[in-house]
Amino acid sequence: MDDAFVIVGAGLAGAKAAEALRAEGHAGPVVLIGEEGERPYERPPLSKDYLLGRAGREKIFVHPADWYREHDVDLRLSTAVTAVDPAARTVTLAGGERLGFTRLLLATGSSPRRIPVPGGDAEHVLYLRRVEDSERLRAAFRPGARVVIVGAGWIGLEAAAAARAADCEVTVLEAAELPLLRVLGREVAQVFADLHRAHGVDLRFGVQVAEIRPDAVLLGDGTAVPADAVLVGVGISPDTGLAEAAGLAVDNGVRTDEHLRTSHPDVFAAGDVANAFHPLYGRPIRVEHWANALNQPAVAARSMLGRDAVYDRVPYFFTDQYDLGMEYTGYAEPGGYDRVVFRGDVAGREFIAFWLAADGRVLAGMNVNVWDVVDPIRALCRSGRPVDAGRLADPAVPLTDLADAAS
Template sequence: MPAHNAYVIVGAGLAGAKAAQTLREEGFDGPLVLLGEEAEHPYERPPLSKGYLLGKEERDVVYVHPPRWYTDQKVDLRLGVRVTAVDPAAHEVTLDDGSRVGYAKLLLTTGSSPRLLPVPGADLDGVHTLRRLADSDRIKDAFASASRVAVIGAGWIGLETTAAARAAGAEVTVLEAAELPLLRVLGPEAAQVFADLHTDHGVDLRCGVQVAEITGADGRANGVLLDDGSRVDADAVVVGVGVTPDIGLAEAAGLEIGNGVRVDAALRTSEPDIHAAGDVADAFHPLLGKHIRVEHWANALNQPQAAARAMLGQDVAYDRVPYFFTDQYDLGMEYTGYVEPGGYDQVVFRGPPETREFIAFWLSGGRVLAGMNVNVWDVTDPIRALVTSGRPVDPARLADPDVPLGDLL
C-alpha cells in the first residue's frame, strides 16, 4: 500500500512548479511528488508564442527551474507519466502504469487543451495548435519553410503566431468568425486597434467568416475552404480557437465542476484535501464576488502559490486582479482587470488609440473594471489600484494624460 503522507501535484507546468517551490519555501519538508505527462521539465508558455517562436530567445528561457533544482529541493519529479484516476476516499492517484501514489493533500494543475475544429481535414499534417513546447518547435519549423500561412482564430494565440509568421517572411491570412479580432475580450472600441495593427503589417485579415474544411493532398494541408465557397491556399495552418480546461480527472473523481474545477477563494475543491489552480480552476474571486477561470500566465504563476499556502493550513484568499500581456510586432500591451463580454458601459482612452501609444479603461457605473496600457509602461500598479478601489472616477480626468493616475484614487 502506498504511503499517504505526501503532498502530490498533478500537472508539471508553471503552476505545478510554482506550487512545489512555494511548499518548500513555506517550510514543508515532507514527501513532495510532482507528476507531469510531458517529458519536458516544467516550463512557461508565453515564450512559445512570443520570443522563442520568433527565434529571439533560446530554449532554456522557457524552463521554470534548472533541472537540478528539483533534486536539490527533494521534489520527486516524475515526467512522462499520466494520472488516470483520482480516488478522494482512498487519498490516492493512479498512474498509467497501474501504480498508485498516496497523498495527504493533492493539487490539480492539469491546465487546458486547445480546442479542435470540428471540420473535415482538421487532423491533416501541417495543421498546428499551440500549447506545448513541441508545438512551438513544429510551428517554428513550419514558418521557416512556408510561403503562405493560414491562421484560424484571431485571439491572442492566433495573433501572436501571425506576427511570428510575418516576421519569418510568410504571407498570412487570418480567418476569424467574429467581426473583429479579440472582440469578445476587448469590445469593438479597442479590438479595432489590433485589426489595424495586423493589416498595417500586411496581413490579409478576414473577419465574419466560417471555416468549412481544411483541404489537403497526400495527407497534408494545402488550404482552407470557407463556407461561402472561397478558398485560402496555405502551406501551413495554425488553429487558435481557444482552449478547454482539463477537468476529466476531477469530474471522474466526483469533484464539483463549473467552468472548470470549482474551488473557493482558498483554491479548495469540494473535497477538502484537494485543491486546484491555474487554467483548470474556476475560482471564487473575493473582489468580483463570483467564480472566474483565468487562462493567462500571471494566474498560473500566482494562484498556485496561494493554493500551496492553503494546503499548509494558512488562511488564504486569492484576490489578485487578473493580468495578461502580449507582444506583436512593435506593439507591447498589458491588461489588468476583468470585464465580462458586454459588461461595461464606457471605454475611456488616455491618448489616441490610432497612435498605438495609449491607455484604455473599461468602466461600469463610473468604476474602472480594467485598464490596458499599449506601449505605455510602468502604469500597471496604478491601474490595478484603480480597479481594486471600486470608487467612481471622473472620466474626463481619467482621459487626461496630464493627470497622474495616482491622483484619481
C-alpha cells in the first residue's frame, strides 16, 4: 500500500494514534491491527468502574463503532502480527499476509507477569488485563466469597476495593513490607495500608506464595489461605517480542528518542511498550499508565509525518479506592528522593504529598481527596528549582504562588 501507516496494537495508544494521524491530515491508508476481538478500549475501568458494575461496556471504548469506517481506518481485529521487517518495511500477519508500510507504530502494550509457582497458570487463577478478565473477576466477586489477591500494587489494591464493595472476604498477599512500597516509599505506602485495613482487608506482608491450589493459596511457611477466587497482580512486562525479533533496540521496553522514534527511522513506539527518552529527566523512562497511552500517540503521529514533535509531558496517573481518590504527578524513582513533605490532613486522608530531592526540588506530588491542584504540582515538577519545604507544607500558602515563584 502506498504511503501506508501501520499501527500494531489496537488498544488506547493505537486508537489515539490513528485518530491523530487523521487529525494531522494524513490522507493515506491507516491500518490498525489488534489481537483482541474487541475494538480499542481503555483499561483503567477494568479495575475501577467497570469491575464495580458502575459503567457499562459501551463506556470503555475509545471510539464509537462507526468511527473507524467513517475515518477510513482499516481496523483488523482478532489478528496477530507475527513478524516485523523494518528493512523491507513489511509486517507479516498470522495467516501469512504481508502488509507494506511507509511508517510503523508499535503500540503492543504489555502483559501481566505470571507467578512462577505450581498452580500459577491454573484455570481458576485470574489475571487482569483484558475486558473478559474483568468480567470473570466481577462474576467471582459475590457476597461471602473468599478472594485472595497476590500483589499489593495498583491493580491488586483497586481489585481489593472492588471485592470489598461486593462484600467479599479479601486477603492481600505481598512480599514487601507495605503496599506500593517501591512506587511510593514508606511514608505514603502506609496510607494505603491503613486505608485497606480500615475497610476490612486482611493484609499480609513479607510473605511468599509457594503454590496455588484449587481451594487455597499455600504460603512459604506452610500456611494455607482459603480461596474461592485468586487474582494475581504482580506487575506487567512490555510486549517487546516483535521489536526484539526485528532487531530494534530493546531495554525495559522498546527504546525510543524524545520523538518516539525507535532505532529504525521508520518505526516508532508509544504507550506501555515505549521506553522513551524524556528531555525533562535526561534519560529514558517507561511509564505504565493511562496518560502515556493517551498522550504519546499524538506526538508519535506528528513524528511519523515528519514534523518536529517532542514528548515531554510530566507523568501522571490516578486511582480510586473506596472513598479515596488520588492523582500522582511527576516522577520519583524508587529510593531517588530525599524526603516527603505533607500538606493537609494525612490521618483524614485529605492531603498532598510531595517527594523532594536533596536540593529541595519537587520531583512528584500526589493529591489525595484534594482537587484542582494538578496544574501547579506539574509546574513545580517542571521548574527544576528548589522550593521552601515549610511553605510547601503550609496550606495557607497557595500552590499557585509556589509554582509561580519556582518558574
